Amino acid sequence: MRFALVLVLVAATHWPSFADENLSATELAKGRALAAKRENEKAIEAFTAAIKADPTAAETYDVRGDAYLKLGKFKEAIADFDKYLDAHPKQGPEHWRRGIALYYAERYKDGVKQFETHKTVNPQDVENAVWHYLCNVKVVGKEKAAAELIDVTRDGRVPMAEIQKLFAGKLKPEDVMAAAEKVDAKTEAGKEARFYGHLYVGLWYEAEGDNKKVIEHLTPAVEKYEISHYMWDVAKVHLAVAKARK
Secondary structure, three states, X not given: OHHXXXXXXXXXXXXXXXXXXXXXXXXXXXXXXXXXXXXXHHXXXXXXXXXXXXXXXXXXXXXXXXXHXXXXXXXXHHHHHHHHHHHOHHHHHHOHHHHHHHXXXXXXXXXXXXXXXXXXXXXXXXXXXXXXXHHHHHHXXXXXXXXXXXXXXXXXXXXXXXXXXXXXXXXXXXXXXXXXXXXXXXXXXXXHHHHHHHHHHHHHHHHHOOHHHHHHHHHHHHHOOOOOOHHHHHHHHHHHHHHHHO
């Protein structure tokens, strides 16, 4: 009888009730809505409430990690991403967002590994090659990092081909921006091309150690060419980091 009672108490302590699961789902949906509006602090509050109601809901850790990253809280983001991946280890190669958080947390070797792993599921992504390079520069230096740059030849987004060649040492920053500016500025594609051009030219200058140029390019990326993609939030974070460094 006592043993049965102990089992009941343990179950009540460790397993969420139906009501808890409903509350968790409600708070998760609320957090997602807030995150979509880029209200990340409020989103974190909702995600935390969802986790409190159901600590087994691994997906909630993942989206809270995103919100932490977008607020520049990199260690917290990594902790949440890792909690999610503990429950879903097969998703590890897909998790490029974790790699970005590792870069900002100055865990460069781990970042290199994350982006090398992401290559196995997304081999033709210039952005992955760039972030791998940014981490690898900190580990092996510019010359070797350039030699180890992930080769990408089929990323059709403008100006990704030029960005790849920039990091390979075959083009200049102005070549990237010239390619971006060929796309009609009045279109969404034109806005995205200019955003990505400024973002990755800025990150190239980051690897070169020119913080003034980083700010010069990240400022229009964030303030003039805002897009709905996750990378705009990363650009905003990086601009804040660069300004704080200045």
